[in-house]
Amino acid sequence: MTQYSQTLTLAVPESLLDEANHLTCLMGESSADIETFRQATYTNGATAYAVAHTVCKPVVTDALSTLTLPPDPDHVPPEYDRAQAEAAVAAIQSGEILVAVNVDPHEQFKVWGLTPIPSEDDV
Amino acid sequence: MGTVSDKLLYLNETKQQLLNAINGVLYERGEPLLTSDDTFREYARRLFTPLSLFSNGEQGAWYDPSDLTTLLQDAAGTTPVTASGDPVGLMLDKSGNGNHASQGASAYRLTYEQPSAIESSGVSTCLDVLDDAPRTHPYASIGNQVSGFFAVRFDAFNPVNTTANWVISSVVHEIRNIGSWGGQKIPFSIGANGNKVGFGCTSDYLASGAPKKINGVTSMAVGQKYIIGFVVDGTNLTLYLNGQIEATSTSLGTASRSPADGSTNVSSRIASRTRDDNAVADSLIGGIYGGGVINRALTPEEVSLVNQYLADKAGVTL
Numbered sequence: 241m242t243q244y245s246q247t248l249t250l251a252v253p254e255s256l257l258d259e260a261n262h263l264t265c266l267m268g269e270s271s272a273d274i275e276t277f278r279q280a281t282y283t284n285g286a287t288a289y290a291v292a293h294t295v296c297k298p299v300v301t302d303a304l305s306t307l308t309l310p311p312d313p314d315h316v317p318p319e320y321d322r323a324q325a326e327a328a329v330a331a332i333q334s335g336e337i338l339v340a341v342n343v344d345p346h347e348q349f350k351v352w353g354l355t356p357i358p359s360e361d362d363v
Numbered sequence: 364m365g366t367v368s369d370k371l372l373y374l375n376e377t378k379q380q381l382l383n384a385i386n387g388v389l390y391e392r393g394e395p396l397l398t399s400d401d402t403f404r405e406y407a408r409r410l411f412t413p414l415s416l417f418s419n420g421e422q423g424a425w426y427d428p429s430d431l432t433t434l435l436q437d438a439a440g441t442t443p444v445t446a447s448g449d450p451v452g453l454m455l456d457k458s459g460n461g462n463h464a465s466q467g468a469s470a471y472r473l474t475y476e477q478p479s480a481i482e483s484s485g486v487s488t489c490l491d492v493l494d495d496a497p498r499t500h501p502y503a504s505i506g507n508q509v510s511g512f513f514a515v516r517f518d519a520f521n522p523v524n525t526t527a528n529w530v531i532s533s534v535v536h537e538i539r540n541i542g543s544w545g546g547q548k549i550p551f552s553i554g555a556n557g558n559k560v561g562f563g564c565t566s567d568y569l570a571s572g573a574p575k576k577i578n579g580v581t582s583m584a585v586g587q588k589y590i591i592g593f594v595v596d597g598t599n600l601t602l603y604l605n606g607q608i609e610a611t612s613t614s615l616g617t618a619s620r621s622p623a624d625g626s627t628n629v630s631s632r633i634a635s636r637t638r639d640d641n642a643v644a645d646s647l648i649g650g651i652y653g654g655g656v657i658n659r660a661l662t663p664e665e666v667s668l669v670n671q672y673l674a675d676k677a678g679v680t681l
Contacts, residue, residue: 241446241448242445242446242447242448242449244448244449244450244474245448249486250470264469264470268468268469268470269437269469270437270438270452270467270468270469271467272438272467272468272469273467273468273469273470275468276468276469276470276471278643281487281644291486291487292470292471292486292487293470293484293486293487293488294450294469294470294471294472295448295450295472295474296469345484345485345486346485346486346519346648
């Protein structure tokens with residue numbers, strides 16, 4: 241049976257992408273997680289959001305539900321800043337960063353009032 | 364010269380020798396054996412593997428999620444995928460070309476679903492095949508030959524020409540300075556455009572003219588498996604659904620840049636495509652049961668064999 245028994249859906253305001261990336265690096269399993277949120281692709285009409293949906297182990301959802309960060313893992317890169325990760329947790333607490341556990345991400349985006357920003361690409 | 368009965372006897376002995384030889388191969392693969400009632404067409408179908416498409420050193424890639432030895436949880440390949448729900452951070456290329464597909468970021472990884480699928484939530488999920496060395500690459504289609512076929516399932520359809528469920532995309536990066544990306548052009552993407560199989564090529568990849576958007580005609584259903592694919596022979600495109608021709612285009616145009624000219628390099632993205640500053644866009648909502656890309660135009664017989672092979676893998680009735 242997989243250890244990845246939970247799913248996590250996140251929507252991060254464009255102004256908090258850096259903070260959220262430091263949090264995903266702390267909670268994730270790879271140094272590449274510091275580049276999780278790259279571009280806002282959803283909007284609620286006023287604010288643009290970058291979104292993510294991932295499977296995760298219960299330890300991640302437990303930490304987010306209690307807003308208690310684990311120690312820094314070995315994989316964090318030199319540019320990682322725990323203070324930024326803590327700022328992201330504060331943004332979750334204030335409701336600026338949106339988090340939902342074990343939901344259909346596309347339904348949850350509708351619940352949050354988010355719609356995709358149309359692509360300007362021509363394919 | 365002999366009698367007709369002598370010739371039939373000889374033919375029967377030849378068929379029996381062929382049957383025995385093929386059954387030897389099937390036995391080694393652990394697959395069910397042929398019987399004397401099977402037709403010659405069945406002989407060819409059972410003996411075929413997609414790896415034979417690459418026997419002359421063709422560039423390309425073939426992915427088979429039913430082979431768990433090719434799936435690993437992390438991009439570094441240290442943890443094997445063993446159970447449904449495990450993330451897929453690395454999917455190995457079985458063509459022998461080393462075009463392995465990987466994803467470093469945890470949140471972008473697809474997940475494995477027994478017995479033979481990788482699942483994409485449609486939220487920035489993708490695997491990237493990276494090629495940092497400029498070279499002639501199979502993923503540049505217009506003006507080159509390329510074919511691609513995948514067994515897929517769509518769990519939702521996006522509006523036509525808004526966003527699409529891309530199954531694989533090729534990306535040409537124009538390198539302006541060492542270490543930085545310039546413009547990005549898309550030689551091809553294939554997936555679902557609305558509920559039709561769709562092929563796309565951006566206008567900036569073409570020497571002139573509008574972007575190429577070619578859609579099939581058959582409506583696909585949510586949750587059902589299909590074999591989608593295309594063949595570009597350097598000039599013309601043929602788009603397929605479940606082995607049947609869905610659309611053709613005889614005026615694809617020519618590429619504005621060649622990936623072999625030393626000023627570009629090419630990558631590809633599975634289950635999504637690139638957008639703007641290499642952000643992930645328009646990911647597949649559904650599953651992939653295998654498939655691949657090769658830098659030549661497959662023959663109609665090869666198209667038939669590949670479709671039947673993928674159909675058998677995915678449980679699709681053609």
